[in-house]
Amino acid sequence: MKINKAKIKKYLKNLKIKKKIIELKENIIELKRKLDKHGKKGYIVLGIILVFLLTTITFGRYIYNEIRDFYLSSKNFYFNSDKLTTNRAIYQVENWSAVDPYTITINLNNSKNNLVHTSSDINYEISYLCSSNVLCSVNSTGGTLYSSEGSSYFNAVMTPNDIFKVGDEAFIEITVKSTYPYKKTLRGRFILKVGKSGLSYTIDDKKGRPYFNFNITNTIDYYLVKEAFGNYSVNDRIDRLTYISLEDIDKRKCLSAEVTLTFDPEKVILDTTNTAYLKKENYTIVKINGYDYINSITFRMDSESSEVVKFYKADTNLDYTYPIVNNTSIINFNYSE
Known part of the structure; x- marks a missing residue:
């Protein structure tokens, strides 16, 4: 009888995973029992520990990215953007109209400064994700940043796909990854927040x-009468259709x-x-x-x-x-x- 070693290996691996899951569940139950025993203070202590761990992980990721940037610089590899960063830049645009499409231009470059540049071409890939209340598109999926050109760009467009009210938000997160000669990831999240009509x-x-x-x-979506005419008084509101039907001389009296x-x-x-x-x-x-x-x-x-x-x-x-x-x-x- 022929033994399928690959299947046995896969079975043992799955068995280990199942055991780990069972152990994790048991640990969670035990942790909850201890927290219940100590009451509110126990949950407060747990919260402090979780905040500390999350802060440590975030800071650690930042340090890792800085060290990696230093390493890539030592190889004379520079792959940067005016809006995207290795630690994920976050931007928020206030008072978005939610009427017209919003275009974001992302510029890429291979420069440390005006004098120092990457000597080789850089291949890169572009991906994105966005909230469900907008239709997003990017006019490139990637390409090559040629050493002779030094820079490149692409556009991301967010088009309203829902009914928005004041305070609503939409976002797009853009990721650019270099694949040659070295790997580097640049990210940015762009948040649009709807403001009051204006x-x-x-x-x-x-x-x-x-x-x-x-x-x-x-x-x-309206005009105000600035100079009385006909049946209209100063500060009366006129809708767009009414305004369009006015004589030019009366249109000048509205704003x-x-x-x-x-x-x-x-x-x-x-x-x-x-x-x-x-x-x-x-x-x-x-x-x-x-x-x-x-x-x-x-x-x-x-x-x-x-x-x-x-x-x-x-x-x-x-x-x-x-x-x-x-x-x-x-x-x-x-x-x-």
């Missing part, structure tokens, strides 16, 4: 690009939102071909070295609409992405209804 804004930028886009979303952007023209320059500039209500200028530069602009936004305002950067090495990457915006944003 205006929100983001800045889409990256290092090395001469411009950035200032994106504004207006989720207000959904008026936006003012203020900025330093020594750092950023407004693109005056923007529709926001062409439909401006007002603007201000400042003299720099004898020349006039725009340093603020005011314009109207329609109800439930969006606007993209383009700015050019004085220093292309800077990344003004907001709110991810930077906690404060390079553009001062104000609006009124």
